[in-house]
Amino acid sequence: MCGIVGIMKVDDKPVLLDELQWMTHAIAHRGPDDDGYYVNNGTGLGMRRLSIIDLKTGRQPISNEDGTIWAVFNGEIYNYKELRIRLESAGHQFATATDTETIVHLYEERGQECVHDLRGMFAFAIWDERKQELLIARDRLGIKPLYFAESDRRLVFASELKAILQLPDVDCRIDWNSLNHLFTFLSTPDTESILKGIHKLKPGHLLLAARGGKARIQQYWDVQFEPDTTLTEPDCKKRLLELLDDSVRSHLVSDVPVGAFLSGGIDSSAVVARMAQWTSGRVRTFSIGFVEDDFNELRYARMIAQRFDTEHHELILSPDAVDVLEDLTWYLDEPFGDSSAIPTFMVSKLASEHVKVVLSGDGGDELFAGYDKYAVEGRERGYECLPRAARQLIGAVGRTLPEGLSGKRFLHHMSLKGNDRYLDASTLFRREEKRELFRNEVLEMLAECDPYQPKRDCLDRKNGHWLSPLQYLDLKSYLPLDILTKVDRMSMAHSLEVRVPLLDHRLVEFAATIPPELVFHGTTRKYIFKRSMEGVLPREVIDRQKQGFAVPLGKWFRGGLESIVREVLLCKTARQRGLFRPEYIEHLLKLHALGRDLDMHLWTLLSFEMWCRMFLDRTAHEKTARKSLSQQQVNRSVSQCA
Numbered sequence: 001m002c003g004i005v006g007i008m009k010v011d012d013k014p015v016l017l018d019e020l021q022w023m024t025h026a027i028a029h030r031g032p033d034d035d036g037y038y039v040n041n042g043t044g045l046g047m048r049r050l051s052i053i054d055l056k057t058g059r060q061p062i063s064n065e066d067g068t069i070w071a072v073f074n075g076e077i078y079n080y081k082e083l084r085i086r087l088e089s090a091g092h093q094f095a096t097a098t099d100t101e102t103i104v105h106l107y108e109e110r111g112q113e114c115v116h117d118l119r120g121m122f123a124f125a126i127w128d129e130r131k132q133e134l135l136i137a138r139d140r141l142g143i144k145p146l147y148f149a150e151s152d153r154r155l156v157f158a159s160e161l162k163a164i165l166q167l168p169d170v171d172c173r174i175d176w177n178s179l180n181h182l183f184t185f186l187s188t189p190d191t192e193s194i195l196k197g198i199h200k201l202k203p204g205h206l207l208l209a210a211r212g213g214k215a216r217i218q219q220y221w222d223v224q225f226e227p228d229t230t231l232t233e234p235d236c237k238k239r240l241l242e243l244l245d246d247s248v249r250s251h252l253v254s255d256v257p258v259g260a261f262l263s264g265g266i267d268s269s270a271v272v273a274r275m276a277q278w279t280s281g282r283v284r285t286f287s288i289g290f291v292e293d294d295f296n297e298l299r300y301a302r303m304i305a306q307r308f309d310t311e312h313h314e315l316i317l318s319p320d321a322v323d324v325l326e327d328l329t330w331y332l333d334e335p336f337g338d339s340s341a342i343p344t345f346m347v348s349k350l351a352s353e354h355v356k357v358v359l360s361g362d363g364g365d366e367l368f369a370g371y372d373k374y375a376v377e378g379r380e381r382g383y384e385c386l387p388r389a390a391r392q393l394i395g396a397v398g399r400t401l402p403e404g405l406s407g408k409r410f411l412h413h414m415s416l417k418g419n420d421r422y423l424d425a426s427t428l429f430r431r432e433e434k435r436e437l438f439r440n441e442v443l444e445m446l447a448e449c450d451p452y453q454p455k456r457d458c459l460d461r462k463n464g465h466w467l468s469p470l471q472y473l474d475l476k477s478y479l480p481l482d483i484l485t486k487v488d489r490m491s492m493a494h495s496l497e498v499r500v501p502l503l504d505h506r507l508v509e510f511a512a513t514i515p516p517e518l519v520f521h522g523t524t525r526k527y528i529f530k531r532s533m534e535g536v537l538p539r540e541v542i543d544r545q546k547q548g549f550a551v552p553l554g555k556w557f558r559g560g561l562e563s564i565v566r567e568v569l570l571c572k573t574a575r576q577r578g579l580f581r582p583e584y585i586e587h588l589l590k591l592h593a594l595g596r597d598l599d600m601h602l603w604t605l606l607s608f609e610m611w612c613r614m615f616l617d618r619t620a621h622e623k624t625a626r627k628s629l630s631q632q633q634v635n636r637s638v639s640q641c642a
Helices: 017-026 080-089 099-117 176-185 233-251 266-278 298-307 319-332 341-352 372-385 388-400 406-414 418-424 431-437 440-446 453-459 467-476 478-492 505-511 527-532 553-558 562-570 572-576 582-593 599-627
Strands: 002-009 034-040 043-049 069-077 120-128 133-138 147-150 154-158 198-200 205-210 216-219 258-261 284-290 311-317 357-359 497-499
Touching: 002 017, 002 069, 002 120, 002 133, 017 034, 017 043, 034 069, 043 069, 043 120, 069 099, 080 099, 099 120, 099 133, 099 205, 176 431, 176 440, 176 599, 233 266, 233 505, 233 527, 258 266, 258 341, 266 298, 266 357, 266 527, 284 298, 284 341, 298 311, 311 341, 319 341, 319 478, 319 599, 341 478, 372 418, 372 467, 388 406, 406 418, 418 453, 431 440, 431 582, 453 467, 467 478, 478 497, 553 562, 553 582, 553 599, 562 572, 562 582, 562 599, 572 599, 582 599
Parallel strands: 258 284, 258 357, 284 311, 357 497
Antiparallel strands: 002 043, 002 154, 034 043, 069 120, 120 133, 133 205, 147 154, 147 198, 205 216
């Protein structure tokens, strides 16, 4: 596991080692064990290493035999040993025992097609000196991040946005489309960052850039939710267990101890159960709880820990957990509206005190339709028969109700139809609320973008059953933009590697063929997965009601934290940004104090303002300092550094 960076100059002018070092220093938490650099003419690669496999000889960048192919890599390739045997039989000579070197030689054999042979989580870059071409790629599901920025002078890339911001001449301007997406869906979109001109490489995509040419982005993988009607329930149970066992076993490959996050839900419990089968010693498990009973799942986590005799560790969170807000802002890298980043940060800290690697149960809700919103949509589809005039009347009645009345949002919701109604349920600030939140000049810029359209495009995929497009949308959007982003940033903040066996692409591809009637059976979500776990997990865990990894922010914000929220959102610095209407923020705070559930709205505003302070205000000062470095220091010549 690493953090990677790179620069390719269009005009073949030298890349400065200083620049690469500035970039890697910003992401040193991703790899505290080592760093390494390759600089040659107009190309430079850098990395920070967290040593997991081949602790002694696994330094990066890594090259082929004659030094014409160089690679930096973040992630794990779980089938690298099998690939190595194949490559050695083809005559390739290995200098290390790392999975990184496997990618190098596989590229020699297959070029950009090498991605199809890789089983794992990855973001990597390969510089081909012979072709003068850069290849960067991201894993199929988006487990590992990758940002890039292209100008007429260079292409830069990095594991995190903050690394790119270390370059003095990178412009820091807010991307209005991303801002709109953030305040609609809690995160920035899949192709853009919060800053204009700095992009994300989408999951399942690769980027090719030849010297002097414009970068080309290609998709190399997608999943199709196409039910196989020949599959029976016994067939599905048998195959799911086989694939889960195989995935968990492969994800345990490591030269350092491996533990597991354990929430007490069925997904993490299933992973722990299979780990116990394939681990010689006791599995180490880590859980987070809360004083508030409504949010506390520790009873179920303890039940699993006892059943599988794990070495169990847990931590109880209280409102002072928000004291880490500034740390969260730095490590999250972008403003982020999901407050479950707090417990994820804390459980990662707990785990990092005992292990370097953990397995998690992320992905199960997308694959097996575990979210409450699927059940809600199943019910609300019955309202499709309402005449258009009736829906218009419902909407009109809703608009007459005063702001803050709970029924107002519900009536608006029920006045919508189809995909628009489904997306409305996941909306943070609706269009009319944004008109109250943002100043007029900001609204004009937001009006040029529609955050809903890419999601409508996903939902418009017709394949016979209403559930399949919803799962596809979450696998392409909510999973990589929220869940996996949160887990990657919060774990790497503590130099902890998180692996997600439920997102092994072979398991994902099979799950997409399971008939929806076996996924969502009657009123039972995750039906086939639950049936597969019978006899493996306690009945109380299998049949328990889903409880999201949520934080009691509403209660905390009405208690001792209210003054902190008010101070941050309404201080002079925040007002001078000129983005939001202070009177509307006052209104939100008042409604929340009266009992309206607006914790996610306030958290997103809080996250954005803290991000502005750290990355817009502070970075501006740092860039000025770096630009003032003496020309003699900045322009020193470096040909290559191992």
